[in-house]
Amino acid sequence: MTLAVSRRAAMLGAAATSGSLLFAGGQAGAQQKPAELRVGITTFLSGPASVFGVPARQAADLLFEEINKAGGIAGIPVRAFYVDEGPGTDHLVGEYRRLVQNEGVHIVFASISSGSCLACTPLSDEMKKTTLLWDCGTQRIFEEGPHPFAFRTQGYGxxxxxxxxxxxxxxxxxxxxxxxxxxxxxxxxxxxxxxxxxxxxxxxxxxxxxxxxxxxxxxxxxxxxxxxxxxxxxxxxxxxxxxxxxxxxxxxxxxxxxxxxxxxxxxxxxxxxxxxxxxxxxxxxxxRGDHWNNHPKPKDPARFKRFVDTYRAKYNEYPIYPCHHMAQAIAAMQAGIARAVAAKSGGWPNDQELANAFRGLTFDSPTSEITLREDGQGLxxxxxxxxxxxxxxxxxxxxxxxxxxxxxxxxxxxxxxxxxxxxxxxxxxxxxxxxxxx
Amino acid sequence: MSTTVTAPARRVAPIGEALLALLGIAAVILAAWAVPWLKFVLTVALAKGIAVLGILLLLRAGQVSFGHSMFLAIGAYTVAFLAPALPEALLLLPLGAAIAGLFGLVIGLFVVRYRDIFFGMLNLALSMVLYSLLEKLYDLTKGTDGIRVSGLRFAGMTPDLPTQEWVTFGLALGLALLFGLLVRAYLGSPMGQALAGIKTRETRLEFMGVSARRVLLSAYVMSAAMGGIAGTLVAMTSRHVTPQLAYWTSSGELVFIAILGGAGSALGPFLGATAFELVRVYAAAAVADAWQMILGAVLLLVILFAPGGLWGILAGRLGRRR
Amino acid sequence: MGAWFSENGLLIGLALLDGLANAALIFMVAVGLNLVFGVLRIVNVAHGSLFAIGAYAAASLGLFLASLGLPPALGFAALVVAAALVGGILGPLIERLLLRRIYDQEQVLQLLVTFALFMILEDVQKLVWGVQPILQDAPMKLLGTVEVPFGEDTIPFTAYQLFLLPGVAVATLVGLAWFLRRTLTGRVIVAVTTDKEAAMAMGIDAAKVTLLTFTCGAALAALGGALASPTTSLVPGIGAQTIVLSFAVVATAGLGQIEGAAISALMIGLGRSIAVYLAPEFEVVVPYLIMVAVLLVRPQGLFGVPETRRV
Incomplete structure (x- = not known):
């Protein structure tokens, strides 16, 4: 009886959440071009910090929609898997594992909270999964040890x-x-x-x-x-x-x-x-950056204006800095994947090759240009x-x-x-x- | 007053219970093997199940601790604080239990004088004191960011990650079985009977020369130690410890699990914890911003329509078949 | 000691003024919780959610009235109307649909039903009001500030926090005490609180009394939230904080005690403010330490009556 219950629950759940394969984790090494680019995103959807997390997700939804309309990244559509940071770190580290082992995500965007980042970054080392630290600010991450699969696509404390x-x-x-x-x-x-x-x-x-x-x-x-x-x-x-x-x-x-x-x-x-x-x-x-609405000389004024205007049109408010940080992480991902695919002359990179592409990467934000240093920190x-x-x-x-x-x-x-x-x-x-x- | 929660409406033969337990063990192992990330979820579920076993003991006496996760937090922080100096998991486990048990003794001496709402509220208050201190003493605890646990050793060895996950899972499963049997035996013993006496006719217990406080205290210390074990396991599994573990909503979740699983059997807490964690992770994955509502609705449905919990449903089915 | 006092005495005087507003808000929530417990014998965990919803409703209504271009003084009416609406709609709904089914259940189940409700309402707030902070401080601004002398200096306090909040709390206390002691309905409530069986035996309609009491309690929580709304921004999670604090107040006061709730709210509110000056690290622990200390000496709370034990 118990057997039936929990197995059924597990399978139902797995099917309901993603329709993904039970053994998705096992395919991580395969270099076939995937049918879709799976992005795991941890952000606050509950609790007080959801004032950052929800606008950031809105920005991601909007940009992914645009990207998919324009043919996806490296020719494949993007699909986001959101995870709530709200329930706490012990929940989040489980969710990170789920994203990697069960949903088979290709890349993870980790965390608003510094606590979440400090917990997720070592997981990126262990699971060898490229992880973009998209909003957290603690200086401890890259100063207390190397993290070969983690990159921060914005400034920090x-x-x-x-x-x-x-x-x-x-x-x-x-x-x-x-x-x-x-x-x-x-x-x-x-x-x-x-x-x-x-x-x-x-x-x-x-x-x-x-x-x-x-x-x-x-x-x-x-x-x-x-x-x-x-x-x-x-x-x-x-x-x-x-x-x-x-x-x-x-x-x-x-x-x-x-x-x-x-x-x-x-x-x-x-x-x-x-x-x-x-x-x-x-x-x-x-x-926490340079993305003021009255930026005196944005690098690409038209792109900046388009982002702000579409966000405003859709959500009836101006984007705030977490939205820009999300946009930066997405821009970094596009640039990084393009670089990795180019390095394999059109082939799909494995986890290590994908991470390599981010080291020293320079990408454009609407307002400026951001370089990921050799330690993973973005400028x-x-x-x-x-x-x-x-x-x-x-x-x-x-x-x-x-x-x-x-x-x-x-x-x-x-x-x-x-x-x-x-x-x-x-x-x-x-x-x-x-x-x-x- | 109906007695749906703390006494099983229908008895299930010990053989049936043992069979169910074996089936359950097989099921979790199979699930952990088939879906790798479930191993993590199930380890946490088993750990929480052990803590809920402790709640079960107190429930038998009619007392609800709305602050029990403080012992879980004590166990977890024991690992976080001691791991750098003493990375041996097999020592940290009993240490976490012992320290939590010690806290349980000190706190217990105070709270067993109270009953019902006051018992619950005092536990709540004390857990909030612990939570606030963990959050406030930043230099010691790193505040809400918590402490990362790394470099654990098992019997002197440092296994690679997958092995370590299996070892922790195995430890949790073994301990769950051990404590399940222990609690089962305890509840059947005269001490366990006396515990039930606190709930129904406490004064009569005293007439018989049994000190209700002492009976409750021994149960309280046991439950605290089990909370401590659960905490050390949680810390070893998630490898990151935060004050959130001690927040009152976490304690509420433990009581939630106790009722969800059903208090009629030592299997209940594990049924409840597994169901709780699975609902939580799948609800969070399906509707990331309304998982709390789903959990709340599940809890309401269980209380209103199956107050005996999952165990009650199972026991009812089995009983009917016979 | 003397030197220390001349240096800090004035500051502590200021802390007391802050503590008063704090105590007033805690009292409003705790007294509702205590009233409900007295009659229903249920500790309502979702009471904090009613506080939060009251606050959100008041702010929304205030902003709506302001958007119509109505005079800002109507903001005060918005506070009261919102609280009445939340209490008057949610209160009976919760009592009739949910609590009524569990009166004869064990305490732990009752507690958990309200816990489940709390979890559901937390997400409902997010779905209805979103997660961005909402602010509507017109009522606080309207009353302006008062300069309180401080040595050579003066310190501005808002009249809203200095006078209005404590004023409403005192009025609530006096009004409630009068209602419970001097009106027939009030006496019926007291009778049910004291001895439900006897009251029912005398022909009191317990169902009506519980409905009324729960609605009142819900309205008080909502009013507490509504009154707090002009002083703070509303964000997810305010309900969870409020409810634990009111638990501490209620347990310190003694269950079912109205005046006791006022005194313990005062103790806890002032204690917290003084802690901010003397030992800011321990501010958050103060309410619980007060509660534990009181219960050590008086196991039934400051004003609680020991219950006879079942034989």
Whole structure:
């Protein structure tokens, strides 16, 4: 009885999910051109981070539809298999195995959460499956050991923190005190560690008045705001994102904290549409990359506009940075597969050959050009500016933008971020490009 | 008050139960062999089944712990913390159980004074304390990102990945069998009878000179140790440990599994855990953003229409045939 | 100690002001949970979902009214109307269709039914309202801020959080106490809470009382959510956090205790705020530590009455 039940369940399930073969994993080595390109994508579909995950999936759906209409990649249609990061890491590592062993995906896009990336990347080593880290930011991935099958198709924590820090040092060089209010998890903690290392090297002696790490997913920051109002720091740093950042900005602006302190918000971009006119002007904002809607000189303006317009037409909102990161991962995949197929003069690559094609790959994003370094890390430019309002958008966009070339703000290959940041000299400020009005 | 949950409506002969268990074992091995990734899912299911066995003990006394996954988390973090210094899985397993059992003893001394809702809520509160600490003490635990477990050894050897997966699966299966038999024997023993007495007529138990608290405490410590074993197995399988393991919804899932499987037999938790994990992964694969709703609906249907759980359905069929 | 106090005393004073708003919101949710438990003897895990749905409904209604160009003051009406709608529709639906079937079941099954409902409602929220944060803070903005003196400085607080939230909580407490003690329906509810069998023997229609109580409880949770909505952005997962906190309040208070819920909400709200100043690492643990400490000393909660044990 039990036998029948579980076997039937297993088979029904396998059939229902994919119609795939039970032994799909066994075919991994075969070099026949597949009937479809199977892409496993892990993203948040539930929980608070789904504010990133769902728009990113929407972007992927839209782009895959376009790609398939245009004949697919290397002549075969693309099919996405989405996996929810929401239920937690133990669920996710099982799902990663399912994607590889059961669905027989050819490539995996892994993760918004750094925790998910740290769990999935070793699996990519074990299962020898090319994995594009499409959104997570932890610097630990490539600095704590090599991952021959993993590539990050966007920037990461160090440039995303260093660029706003440099901008602040140029914009308000005389600040003397700072307070931080970050979410209590790896990104919140790590980003502060990175910031502090860089700040102590470039401007020693800044007083840290408070280090606040309210719990992840907090819905109320009233007490923290009261404390910050009483402390009156010159600068307040927050790398928070999503609903928490929206709440923090609303509560803080309502209570005039934005009048007392200059805010530095490196992940603000994704929340600005929600905030609308509620976002105070004149504060330092970042986008985890260079894909601002008012990018002063995108590399391919027509492509940029088309992406934004089709996304808006379909989903009635502007794409946010996770959408762009998804688009980058897809562009990288197209370029990588094209390169791998070309290297086999038209033949289909095996797992190792596919991974080889990504090393040192350069591909175009609508706004710029991204190169995957020899350690797997992508070089994505960063644009930081001051929040302001224009006639074009109903929400804040940056003005006085500085485009930081990725190589300038990224830790060199083989070095670790914190010691590198500690070794920075003030001459880096002199090399900073001039701001563009925007 | 109906007694559908904690006492089987229909008895199944021990032979029948043993046969079912053997069939079940054959089924999971076959499934793990036929569908490689199911091996992972089934290992986790067996591990959770062991934890749910612990819940079963408490259910027999009429008590529901809505914080039991804290012991699972303790076992898992034991592996995460100790693995770098002590990578031997065969030592980590008993250690995880012992440490969880120890916590169970300390916490148990306190919570066995309470009954019903208070018992459940206290367990919930304590598990949330653990969850918050695991999440907050970032320097120690790496917070919500969790700790990766790597470089485990089995009896001094470091097998390649597929072998390691089979070894963990085998360990889980063996331990499931062992604890299943143990719980079965325990429930049949005078201690187990006394446990049932707490549920029905606690004061009468005390008249007979049996200390209800002591009876409940021993069950609590056992269930905590089983939670610990389950946690070490989960950590060895997923090889990544996060505070989420201790969140109250995870505890809710364990109780969910207990009811889904049915509390009438030591087989129930494993039936429940397997069904739960399969529904979860297939629901998540089919409708990635509504899997919770599907699980919730399954739970509702089971409670409303088959309160004896999967075991109850099975036992009913078998009983009718005879 | 003296020096420390002069330095931090003022700050702690500020923390108390923050804690008050916090306590008011927790109270609104917990009191509904406690009321429901008193009559139905069910700990409703889905109570947190009703909080979340109340919040979402209030924000949607507020945004809708604003989009019609109606005066923002109507936002306050939106809060109350949304809470009444959610409580008045979902409450009876849940009680009639679901809970009614399990009153004679074991506690664990009752608990799990509401847990299953919680899981379903979590996804329903996502399907209805999506996952992007929703915000509607017009009511908070409308009331403006109040400058609270702080040494030489002043600290702006929102009048909404400083006055309105605690005000509504006190009004709810007083209103509920009056309703339960002075009206016939209220007394009937109290009678069922105290001794269901005796009440039924005296001819009280228990079915009607449970329906009424559950609807009230649901409306209170929804009102708590609606009141919270202007101060926060609504995202998936707010229900799960709220419910564990209300559990702590209810267990600390003693089951079925209305005034007790107010006092323990106050303890927990203030405790959390003070922790943010003194030991921010432990802020999240404070509610549970308070609960555990109270139950160590008073096993039935602060105001609970020990139940007679079955013989």
């Amino acid at each position: 160090t440039p995303e923190v260093l660029a706003p820090l440099l901008y602040l040092l140029k914009h308000k060089p005389d600040f003397r005190s700072i307070a931080v209010i970050n979410q209590d998890y790896a990104w919140g903690r790590d980003s502060w560690e990175l910031w502090k290392a860089g700040m102590d090297a470039l401007k020693p002696g800044v007083r840290v008045l408070a280090e606040l790490f309210p719990r992840f997913n907090s819905t109320d920051f009233s007490t923290e705001i009261t404390r910050l109002l009483a402390l009156r720091p010159d600068v307040i740093l927050s790398t928070s994102w999503g609903g928490e950042l929206v709440t923090l900005i609303r509560q803080a602006s309502e209570r005039k904290l934005f009048d007392r302190s200059l805010f530095v918000l490196p992940v603000a971009e994704a929340s600005l549409q929600q905030l609308g006119k509620a976002m105070p002007q004149g504060h330092v904002i970042g986008a 994505e430019d960063q644009i930081v500016g001051l929040s302001s309002f224009t006639d074009r958008f109903a929400f804040a966009v940056p003005k006085d933008m500085v485009i930081f070339p990725a190589a300038m703000v990224s830790t060199p290959v083989g070095q670790k971020s914190v010691p590198w940041l500690k070794s920075l000299k003030t001459d880096v400020l002199d090399r900073m490009p001039a701001p563009i009005a925007g």
